[in-house]
Amino acid sequence: xxxxxxxxxxxxxxxxxxxxxxxxxxxxxxxxxxxxxxxxxxxxxxxxxxxxxxxxxxxxxxxxxxxxxxxxxxxxxxxxxxxxxxxxxxxxxxxxxxxxxxxxxxxxxxxxxxxxxxxxxxxxxxxxxxxxxxxxxxxxxxxxxxxxxxxxxxxxxxxxxxxxxxxxxxxxxxxxxxxxxxxxxxxxxxxxxxxxxxxxxxxxxxxxxxxxxxxxxxxxxxxxxxxxxxxxxxxxxxxxxxxxxxxxxxxxxxxxxxxxxxxxxxxxxxxxxxxxxxxxxxxxxxxxxxxxxxxxxxxxxxxxxxxxxxxxxxxxxxxxxxxxxxxxxxxxxxxxxxxxxxxxxxx
Amino acid sequence: xxxxxxxxxxxxxxxxxxxxxxxxxxxxxxxxxxxxxxxxxxxxxxxxxxxxxxxxxxxxxxxxxxxxxxxxxxxxxxxxxxxxxxxxxxxxxxxxxxxxxxxxxxxxxxxxxxxxxxxxxxxxxxxxxxxxxxxxxxxxxxxxxxxxxxxxxxxxxxxxxxxxxxxxxxxxxxxxxxxxxxxxxxxxxxxxxxxxxxxxxxxxxxxxxxxxxxxxxxxxxxxxxxxxxxxxxxxxxxxxxxxxxxxxxxxxxxxxxxxxxxxxxxxxxxxxxxxxxxxxxxxxxxxxxxxxxxxxxxxxxxxxxxxxxxxxxxxxxxxxxxxxxxxxxxxxxxxxxxxxxxxxxxxxxxxxxxxxxxxxxxxxxxxxxxxxxxxxxxxxxxxxxxxxxxxxxxxxxxxxxxxxxxxxxxxxxxxxxxxxxxxxxxxxxxxxxxxxxxxxxxxxxxxxxxxxxxxxxxxxxxxxxxxxxxxxxxxxxxxxxxxxxxxxxxxxxxxxxxxxxxxxxxxxxxxxxxxxxxxxxxxxxxxxxxxxxxxxxxxxxxxxxxxxxxxxxxxxxxxxxxxxxxxxxxxxxxxxxxxxxxxxxxxxxxxxxxxxxxxxxxxxxxxxxxxxxxxxxxxxxxxxxxxxxxxxxxxxxxxxxxxxxxxxxxxx
Numbered sequence: 001x002x003x004x005x006x007x008x009x010x011x012x013x014x015x016x017x018x019x020x021x022x023x024x025x026x027x028x029x030x031x032x033x034x035x036x037x038x039x040x041x042x043x044x045x046x047x048x049x050x051x052x053x054x055x056x057x058x059x060x061x062x063x064x065x066x067x068x069x070x071x072x073x074x075x076x077x078x079x080x081x082x083x084x085x086x087x088x089x090x091x092x093x094x095x096x097x098x099x100x101x102x103x104x105x106x107x108x109x110x111x112x113x114x115x116x117x118x119x120x121x122x123x124x125x126x127x128x129x130x131x132x133x134x135x136x137x138x139x140x141x142x143x144x145x146x147x148x149x150x151x152x153x154x155x156x157x158x159x160x161x162x163x164x165x166x167x168x169x170x171x172x173x174x175x176x177x178x179x180x181x182x183x184x185x186x187x188x189x190x191x192x193x194x195x196x197x198x199x200x201x202x203x204x205x206x207x208x209x210x211x212x213x214x215x216x217x218x219x220x221x222x223x224x225x226x227x228x229x230x231x232x233x234x235x236x237x238x239x240x241x242x243x244x245x246x247x248x249x250x251x252x253x254x255x256x257x258x259x260x261x262x263x264x265x266x267x268x269x270x271x272x273x274x275x276x277x278x279x280x281x282x283x284x285x286x287x288x289x290x291x292x293x294x295x296x297x298x299x300x301x302x303x304x305x306x307x308x309x310x311x312x313x314x315x316x317x318x319x320x321x322x323x324x325x326x327x328x329x330x331x332x333x334x335x336x337x338x339x340x341x342x343x344x345x346x347x
Numbered sequence: 348x349x350x351x352x353x354x355x356x357x358x359x360x361x362x363x364x365x366x367x368x369x370x371x372x373x374x375x376x377x378x379x380x381x382x383x384x385x386x387x388x389x390x391x392x393x394x395x396x397x398x399x400x401x402x403x404x405x406x407x408x409x410x411x412x413x414x415x416x417x418x419x420x421x422x423x424x425x426x427x428x429x430x431x432x433x434x435x436x437x438x439x440x441x442x443x444x445x446x447x448x449x450x451x452x453x454x455x456x457x458x459x460x461x462x463x464x465x466x467x468x469x470x471x472x473x474x475x476x477x478x479x480x481x482x483x484x485x486x487x488x489x490x491x492x493x494x495x496x497x498x499x500x501x502x503x504x505x506x507x508x509x510x511x512x513x514x515x516x517x518x519x520x521x522x523x524x525x526x527x528x529x530x531x532x533x534x535x536x537x538x539x540x541x542x543x544x545x546x547x548x549x550x551x552x553x554x555x556x557x558x559x560x561x562x563x564x565x566x567x568x569x570x571x572x573x574x575x576x577x578x579x580x581x582x583x584x585x586x587x588x589x590x591x592x593x594x595x596x597x598x599x600x601x602x603x604x605x606x607x608x609x610x611x612x613x614x615x616x617x618x619x620x621x622x623x624x625x626x627x628x629x630x631x632x633x634x635x636x637x638x639x640x641x642x643x644x645x646x647x648x649x650x651x652x653x654x655x656x657x658x659x660x661x662x663x664x665x666x667x668x669x670x671x672x673x674x675x676x677x678x679x680x681x682x683x684x685x686x687x688x689x690x691x692x693x694x695x696x697x698x699x700x701x702x703x704x705x706x707x708x709x710x711x712x713x714x715x716x717x718x719x720x721x722x723x724x725x726x727x728x729x730x731x732x733x734x735x736x737x738x739x740x741x742x743x744x745x746x747x748x749x750x751x752x753x754x755x756x757x758x759x760x761x762x763x764x765x766x767x768x769x770x771x772x773x774x775x776x777x778x779x780x781x782x783x784x785x786x787x788x789x790x791x792x793x794x795x796x797x798x799x800x801x802x803x804x805x806x807x808x809x810x811x812x813x814x815x816x817x818x819x820x821x822x823x824x825x826x827x828x829x830x831x832x833x834x835x836x837x838x839x840x841x842x843x844x845x846x847x848x849x850x851x852x853x854x855x856x857x858x859x860x861x862x863x864x865x866x867x868x869x870x871x872x873x874x875x876x877x878x879x880x881x882x883x884x885x886x887x888x889x890x891x892x893x894x895x896x897x898x899x900x901x902x903x904x905x906x907x908x909x910x911x912x913x914x915x916x917x918x919x920x921x922x923x924x925x926x927x928x929x930x931x932x933x934x935x936x937x938x939x940x941x942x943x944x945x946x947x948x949x950x951x952x953x954x955x956x957x958x959x960x961x962x963x964x965x966x967x968x969x970x971x972x973x974x975x976x977x978x979x980x981x982x983x984x985x986x987x988x989x990x991x992x993x994x995x996x997x998x999x
Binding site: 006008011012014015022023024026032039050101118127132137139143147150151158165235243269 | 352353354355356357359363364365366367380381384385386387388390393426429507511529734786788789791792793795796800801803804806807808810811812815817818819820821822824825827830832833845876877879921923943946949953965970972973
């Protein structure tokens with residue numbers, strides 16, 4: 001290989017030796033290419049908020065025609081439900097434990113964790129105070145769910161005191177107010193890519209923007225502190241092969257978004273979901289346009305019995321079933337686990 | 348929409364778990380196989396100062412108006428303003444708001460509280476030595492609360508509003524056989540000694556004062572050796588210093604010939620000097636050494652006479668075997684052996700209270716409990732060491748959870764009119780009420796959110812958070828601090844930052860950069876208390892390429908994080924000129940590292956560049972073979988400086 005004349009002569013032997021040493025290690029590496037959504041900007045509360053949109057791994061066959069006409073003609077059929085077992089035992093479901101609090105075991109709801117945390121670190125009014133248990137229980141639940149979600153999709157979550165030290169994610173943050181202010185006003189304010197969103201006390205608001213999906217939960221408050229939980233989806237999954245639990249935050253259960261996309265171009269596809277539920281409930285399913293998440297293409301409800309059941313429904317469209325965002329929302333006060341989600345081509 | 352070239356996939360797997368590596372965007376020409384292994388070396392940098400320090404153009408956090416995110420102290424002060432603590436009391440044990448006459452343990456030995464000055468390093472409740480940043484003296488008229496302890500001869504006085512670290516032992520379960528221990532802060536005025544007893548005469552609940560086991564400190568300046576340890580032990584027990592026309596001399600005295608022989612041997616081996624041995628008219632043998640240096644060193648570190656002899660804090664950093672040697676030598680000189688009711692215990696005698704406390708700390712380092720008694724009407728202290736076999740001696744004084752637990756015998760109150768003293772201690776100033784660590788967490792979050800916005804402005808992604816990692820827990824995406832109590836982390840000396848690629852130990856307090864093949868993260872521990880501690884995590888998710896806008900280096904309580912970005916030339920060239928501008932508020936030396944984009948642990952080169960105060964423009968020629976590849980540049984500023992990267996450009 002010719003030595004460039006601009007390189008000082010004394011450096012050449014060292015550079016050449018280092019190059020030869022690295023050559024076998026790195027020359028065979030295959031580089032990764034991807035379609036990247038850049039950081040986008042929105043004006044929120046008079047300030048520029050830079051945020052990361054929720055990305056979709058779209059199939060190569062998803063042409064502009066399918067993404068427009070296909071979405072317009074989209075419909076879904078009557079769901080079929082097959083009960084596999086009526087038993088619901090969280091210990092038998094293969095959900096993850098929190099990587100931060102592995103000693104708590106499997107926790108799907110904050111109330112499962114909060115008592116154990118109180119025993120472990122009792123309130124001493126000096127270093128440990130009440131909000132920490134609430135916040136830690138939300139962290140325990142959400143960090144375990146994050147591990148499950150991230151096997152398929154990309155999610156970022158955080159919970160803490162909304163006043164100090166504050167809760168913030170890459171694209172979402174809670175307004176910093178004292179607990180009593182939040183309590184007397186009745187809602188917390190979240191800065192999101194879709195603007196400022198009011199989140200009523202002890203409730204959960206989904207944040208659905210044209211290119212952004214996430215949710216905010218405003219939890220219990222004390223005089224100064226209160227617990228806020230935020231989650232934002234960075235990339236959606238198109239199939240789920242291992243259990244993904246729905247977090248239960250003081251009874252509120254957020255939805256989960258999935259990309260419903262057949263493996264090839266087809267006019268009919270079948271969606272298969274295996275769901276564990278601790279009681280009979282009505283799941284709400286919303287289909288959203290992948291080009292604009294705020295546009296609801298279709299929606300429906302599925303009655304799921306207690307235990308493990310398999311849900312199947314057919315989706316159809318012309319010229320082909322388009323990729324759509326499937327929003328699955330269990331009822332509040334339930335413990336629900338999505339074990340499997342896939343979209344099969346029906347020939 | 349366009350296809351871009353990246354060095355790593357956006358998702359990677361370790362076992363069953365997915366994580367998100369730090370990805371860097373590469374120029375299209377890097378796809379060429381021969382350029383992937385390209386290497387680079389730097390030339391001589393040129394630096395010129397072109398303007399003053401300014402913070403113009405930096406981001407402010409979204410959540411509201413805040414002071415400059417570059418000024419840590421002001422942000423913390425602002426955090427305290429917006430969430431004021433009701434009772435900001437400093438709680439370093441035995442060190443605060445006490446009248447004259449109380450000893451504070453410093454690295455140069457125990458000192459009277461009135462003599463402690465800014466810069467001294469004092470033992471805090473976490474067992475480490477921390478710098479005093481402020482001292483206070485105020486007149487006080489009112490009640491003082493006195494605590495009388497088992498195993499400590501003097502009453503310790505506090506003002507009533509000041510919390511102290513106490514331990515509570517409760518007997519529980521069938522037959523009250525189970526012991527439960529709790530540690531908490533209680534105001535001195537609220538202390539009450541429980542009197543309820545169970546069958547057998549033991550107290551059902553018992554209050555204890557706690558003395559932390561001191562941790563190793565970096566201040567030690569005498570290289571430990573067994574002869575030196577023995578010499579110090581003999582000197583503390585039997586030594587004296589004198590000045591006469593013959594010069595400065597040190598004398599060790601004993602009447603036992605074997606001990607005299609050992610003293611001579613220790614002096615010979617420790618200093619290479621041959622001492623002079625003689626007997627006085629009473630038949631007591633003396634070992635004399637003439638040395639001005641040794642005379643000065645001994646007086647500066649171990650005291651000048653029998654009543655103010657002391658053990659300096661740096662001795663506590665010595666390995667256990669040398670401490671053991673020192674104690675044995677001391678015991679030969681001023682020790683006794685007391686057979687008593689079928690068991691025995693050893694005792695050290697001294698007329699110096701400071702030395703008695705020092706001996707207790709040395710014994711604590713060896714995990715041995717001690718009790719200190721004072722002879723009535725006499726400045727004579729006896730330090731008894733509990734017999735480790737069967738815990739005989741004073742079983743109520745015991746070591747639990749890295750503290751020596753001493754039962755509180757009695758709480759007394761007394762009128763006082765005089766000065767009380769107080770101090771602010773770096774790191775372990777534990778403020779009561781729910782915001783001990785939270786103010787610093789909040790300040791760190793404010794800094795992080797501003798830096799995140801700046802990084803996003805460049806089109807890349809930095810994520811971070813700060814909180815108490817024990818409860819509620821701290822994680823950023825797939826990296827997290829192991830959830831442990833503050834005292835465990837402080838006692839061990841480091842916290843564990845867990846990443847999908849492996850763990851990194853972060854010193855307490857301190858910082859560490861976690862660099863793995865495809866992951867870049869940074870963690871810091873700002874302080875550790877009993878339960879809480881303040882952790883900061885940063886993770887680079889996507890790196891900016893040749894940043895063209897201002898981005899500050901995140902800095903938390905003086906601990907500066909590095910900045911990572913991609914050096915990318917528009918065309919492949921064997922020589923690049925990296926031109927960049929860095930603004931700093933004081934002269935400093937930055938460290939610049941070029942990392943391989945295929946493996947961040949592979950450092951191509953490292954260089955140090957001296958910067959002046961203000962805006963510095965730097966030109967760094969980089970030579971490559973066959974071309975200068977795209978590289979990840981890491982710039983690490985010095986701790987304590989405010990540093991801003993203004994722009995970075997590459998001229999091929």
